[in-house]
Amino acid sequence: MLTILFDGIAYGMLLFIIAVGLAITLGLMNFINLAHGAFAMVGGYITVVLMNRHGVSFYWCLLIAFLAVGVIGAVLERTLYRRLYSAPHLDQVLFSVGLVFMSIAAAHYFMGGQQQLIQLPPELRGRIEIFGVGVGRYRIFITVFCAVLVVALQLALTRTRFGSQLRAAVDDGRVARGLGINVSVVFALTFALGSGLAGLGGAMGAEVLGLDPNFALKYIVYFLIVVTVGGTSSITGPFLAALLLGIADVAGKYYVPEIGAFIIYGVMVLVLVFRPHGLFAREASR
């Protein structure tokens, strides 16, 4: 029982780390980026290649995945995404679905269609007993790591100069520009950070979520659920939504496997119908 709860929390944390970048692009830049899952997938594949073929240690892989995917995100933002910020939503959807298709086929081409496995370092393997409950060490690692990240992100967004610049750019881009904030650079950096976090999440999740070419499509729904249910006006909203989703999904698959993912989709539709701005959103200011 508690094990499931803990697994759910770890799973939710992971979802949050990947989805937070999506929350930023969706909520702050108003860009429907369905290709976000593809960034996470790239992070996962980078880890797999580096660990299995070049023997790089797992922790370095996490860092490299974060940086590499962040760079990829920045490049794509500068070259392609930026043109579409003001495009109709249909265009954004088509564009990002196109990217997803390309990434799936590319993953097939380079890595093959099979599930990729990684060998965790020995200190993260196995389970330990906490208060009589068996808990996977890796889950603890994920939970602690992600909790630290969440706090850091929240502090970065509220306490640092960059955070206030970002919030200003989002609240009113024109005025922010007038105050001398380079809005497009702020957005590019934020986009890079978001993609980097997705890459990091994908790298960490390779062991938990599984990794095959359909990852980009399979999990994007979950990330979107996190963002739409959690609302996009804060970090805490998506965070709570991710935790809820993680626990509900793990528990649902354990207790009532015959219903499967049905409940989650149903709850999402209901939330969207009754609270179109998300469960934890303050009333839309604009």
Add this chain to the structure above:
Amino acid sequence: MSTMSENAGKVSAPVTESVAATQLRRLSAWRAFEIVLWVAAFAAIFLLPSHMLVLTEIAIVALFAISLDLILGYAGIVSLGHGAFFGLGAYAAGIFAKHIYAEPVTGLFVAAAASGIFGFATSFLVLRGSDLTRLMTTLGIALMLAEVANQMAWLTGGADGLSGVMVGPILGLFEFDLWGKTGYIYCLFVLFILTCLARRLVNAPFGLSLKAIKGNPVRAAMVGVPSRRRIVAIYTVAAVYAGIAGALLTHTTSFVSIDVLAFHRSADVLLVLVLGGVGYLYGGIIGAIVFTLLRDWLSVITPQYWMFWIGLVLVIIVVVGRENLGRWHTFLPNSLQERLARVVNWRLGMKLRGEQ
């Protein structure tokens, strides 16, 4: 609002009515390219006997894309889950043919009713919210339906698909043959009839009011367009169309795969529509031709990786700009452009009445 327009009508009834009627008639007159397209489609029965299966597929995809065009092109509702209605129609037709009655035209009506009811029920969910909310709601509904089909294996065959669907002769007269000729004629007739109905619908005041809603919902409401009712109506009609397209697929293949509800179907149909152009119905047909041929060609060259190129096409379309795709003819020399415009805009019967 209604009394106002009645009063206005009394003052200048003959003038306004005749102007409006003429304009509507002009809109709904048959154009040259439509006639050519349909003649070609029917001629293909005799001219391309070895390509019946591809043509059948094109006809089905075209109908599906037309149904999406009704909500996307006319009402401006972005949907990522339109495949739900397609799949529902396919399953309804399959289950009906397997267990109850094998005659396909009856099956079409059953499938249309099933997805129509489902479309009506879910249409209230797309009334509210932004594009993103609508995307997620439609996507969520489609995923739920796929999950249901997967879990209810006793009825739908689950992941193995619904096999053993025996489809009887059409109207008890025409047996489906091995080469798919009957199937193509069947699909083409359904496509033709439904396209005519859709033309009628969108060129009527109903269609114009939809365009008004798409253009500006607030203003549309101000001139007295009941936008909620209109959206519910068109969403239901689109669901019926998609359901019939799904039923056609079941009838021509005698099989329903769980794949009919997969996400990529909803994404593909968006691509089809965008390839052909949004908002004039024939975009669905032209897009279906281009898409199917493109995919067949790509899957011959790179059997496993055609998805990559489809994705690339999508990205390029968006980066180039959808509206520029429709303006390709502006790159032609001027004289050719004029001639083209004259041919395309030629309308049946207009010359005779001396209105052009």
